[in-house]
Amino acid sequence: MEEMDMELVERLVSESPKFRMLFEEHQLLxxxxxxxxxxxxxxxxxxxxxxKIQKIKLAGKDEMTRLMRGYSISVN
Known part of the structure; x- marks a missing residue:
């Protein structure tokens, strides 16, 4: 990921319980x-x-990406 994306991930992990849960699940998978x-x-x-794990991981990544885009749009 780009540095800017990693900053956004870190921010969402600290601010969004849903994003944090998805991120932690992604790491475990x-x-x-x-x-x-x-x-x-x-x-x-x-x-x-x-x-099965790959599909679950991809679905989680898609959801994290959706949340990141939504956050980026609401900030701008």
Whole structure:
């Protein structure tokens, strides 16, 4: 992310409980995905779980982006 975006993220994390929750969930999901990446092979169940986590993470990122845009517009 750009420096300006990171400043906005930090601000929203401190000011918006919803954004903070999404951000923390995003970080946890990233850690879970990293654990899958460490494995040489994934079982079919693990692969399904990995894909499920990716979808949840992407949906959360989309929501954070929406909140960031809304915040940017209301500030300007």
């Amino acid at each position: 990233e850690k879970e995905l990293n654990e899958f990446e460490k494995k040489r092979y994934l079982t079919p169940e693990e692969e399904l779980e990995r894909k």
